[in-house]
């Protein structure tokens with residue numbers, strides 16, 4: 047069994063929760079409160095900055111030129127393509143550039159990105175890939191599912207989001223990352239695989255927490 051197949055089985059209960067979450071359902075049927083989406087976009091903008099740094103770390107740790115080049119491309123496309131969606135949404139939701147620039151990470155954003163950066167900086171390339179994979183894989187699955195709903199990808203607010211994450215380009219990205227992890231884990235001892243499984247599970251959990259945080263627009267409780 048490929049390592050990714052084993053992970054796929056493990057993550058099912060959390061993915062079912064992700065798909066059923068009112069934030070995700072609200073994107074799908076277009077009923078999501080705009081303020082919640084606005085909060086999500088700003089936190090996601092901060093998330094992407096740190097996430098992009100993981101691709102820089104991936105390029106550092108890559109063991110061949112092809113993988114290094116792919117990470118470099120990903121760094122570029124996260125900053126210049128995926129973020130352009132956020133900036134487009136900023137216009138729709140009247141978010142000033144300054145609001146992005148001055149935004150501070152909520153506890154879940156900070157915990158999630160710092161956990162990934164910790165793993166990326168201190169671990170192996172396989173550790174790093176296990177940490178970043180749930181982000182790509184789960185968005186692709188959610189994007190595909192929502193895209194199948196009649197009219198969802200044409201919704202005036204959330205349609206573009208669905209179009210982006212259900213696109214072939216994002217599918218290929220997720221598959222590249224899955225294949226890389228499978229290659230890196232081939233023939234590795236069980237103890238090492240268990241460690242990777244835990245990293246993967248932690249960021250899968252953080253993906254759920256990110257939806258939940260956004261739905262609740264959760265900031266620091268001490269600042270309220």
Ligand SMILES: Cc1ncc(C[n+]2csc(CCO)c2C)c(N)n1
Nearest residue numbers: 090093097123124128181182185256
């Ligand atoms: C919390 C959170 N999780 C996943 C994504 C999706 N995503 C982020 S970077 C990337 C790949 C390269 O751009 C993908 C698919 C997101 N935006 N926010």
